[in-house]
Amino acid sequence: MVNRSVKSRKEPFSKKASTSIWKEDADESNPYLVSKTHLRGYSFDEITEQCDFIDTFYLLFLGDLPNKNQKQLLQLLLTTFISPSPRHPASRSAMSLGGGKTFPQHILPASLGIAGGEYLGGRQVQLCMHFIQNNYQTLPKKWLEEQQATLALADKLLLAEGRIIYGFGQQYGDVDPYATRLANKFLGKSFSGPHLTWCAELVDGLKLYDIGWLQTGIVAAVLCDLGFPAYAGAGLFQLIQAPGLLAHGLEAYPKSRTEFPFVSDEDYHIVDT
Amino acid sequence: MSTLKVEDYDRLRGKLPNRTGGWVPGTAVYCRGYDMMDDLVGQVDFFQSLVLNITGQLPEDRFAKWLHAAHICVSWPDPRIWCNQIGAYAAMARATVNAASSFGNLAADSVMYGQGxxxxxxxxxxxxxxxxxxxxxxxxxxxxxxxxxxxxxxxxxxxxxxxxxxxxxxxxxxxxxxxxxxxxxxxxxxxxxxxxxxxxxxxxxxxxxxxxxxxxxxxxxxxxxxxxxFALIVVNGVTASFCEEAKKPADSFLPLRCDDVEYTGPAKRALPDMSHEKS
Incomplete structure (x- = not known):
């Protein structure tokens, strides 16, 4: 007879949270206030005086200062993907939030939530990083040969959305030429990494399936080259896109509601009711 | 690849077909064929309406009662629970109740507990x-x-x-x-x-x-x-945790001294000369 009565497991929870990122030295008179801070062991005063944003960003997430190639790669990543298209669902959400006079503090988190999706969003980056990290030891051509039967049977809609081979698919029914153009900015440079090169070879093979780069695939490959784990991909993609999302939302905020399209009653069709 | 093509997208530009329903100003608001104001408001339960929107089927009354019970039973006013903590932190940060409820609820999109x-x-x-x-x-x-x-x-x-x-x-x-x-x-x-x-x-x-x-x-x-x-199943406890903490002074929810967060990173070290890039 099953007894569902509740008994505490008395798990040994830690007394303190811990972090290897940030150290706060307490003020002498009030132990809750801070006198001095260190980021990954470096005086934060010195960092603010001597490091630029890219150095600090890299140090914050990866624990050390970047070398020249790492810095150039990260700089290009943050710049290239600083803003999704104004037609991306996350940008459209940001504009809708701004135009709807949503409290401005909600514009960024709400639009970032949309930028976390499995199509052209953070979740797709994360899954693509898993895919790359799990398969990158196999030559792309060989991988494609092994997957031939699976891809032939794959759901075509999911394949197009980049949800079978995460990060690689189509937009609006075709290979996205702009994503290809963006990928080329990262290829063949002194800072180009092996994961991105592997993906570029994969894309060559995927032409057979009418599939190409999605922007999320590029971001995933670069994040792998920078040494991030796959689970970091979703949030980092959101972070990279955050400036553009907020900019679109803030631009929309002062506008009147009639400055945005509203589907007319004639064009709104209630079907199958 | 059996996806939509340019001509299909062109046909949809500015047009919005919707199977669930919508507002026809001056006539009615429709939901799955029902006139919302006449057929649903005051006639059916919130959860019946929710399931109707999601599935297209109006479920029986006893199922709505079961859904009510499920929503009550899983969402407790205890701020130690992960999602409820977000509600408490929202109050501590003087964020709005919507931020608390939305993000606390979002926290339960988890593989450890909650809706996820x-x-x-x-x-x-x-x-x-x-x-x-x-x-x-x-x-x-x-x-x-x-x-x-x-x-x-x-x-x-x-x-x-x-x-x-x-x-x-x-x-x-x-x-x-x-x-x-x-x-x-x-x-x-x-x-x-x-x-x-x-x-x-x-x-x-x-x-x-x-x-x-x-x-x-x-x-x-x-x-x-x-x-x-069940997308909103923990919102009750999150909101309770927000309300509890909103009454209290700022910074008073489980206050932490600087040394209450254990630092496990590198020891203090000197910054290299940043005037030359590392190679």
Missing amino acids: TLPIGTRLIQRFYSQHINERKSVEEIVDQEIERKGGKVNIMGFARPLASGDERVVAMRRTAKNLAFQDGPHMQLALAIEELLYDRYSETMNFTGYLCAFMSDLGYSAEQVHRI
């Missing part, structure tokens, strides 16, 4: 059921294969829970279902058989997710529908 476990649990019990019926696998075989799949760990979605063994919510919901004249269907019977085996071997029982997923599977709901119907 529901599609996983539903797919799992439906897969187990299929194996049991179609592949004639015994309960023991199903449990053993799942434990083997998890590398020997007794970690089966819907069974056991963090912090405590046993689950008072399953007891309360089974009592509620019985009072509403719901019978155990085949998924629930299988879940109960799995529970019995796990209890005999490891003293672990079915948890709320396991109960809910089996119950919903017996009613024919898919994993996606279950996730959608």
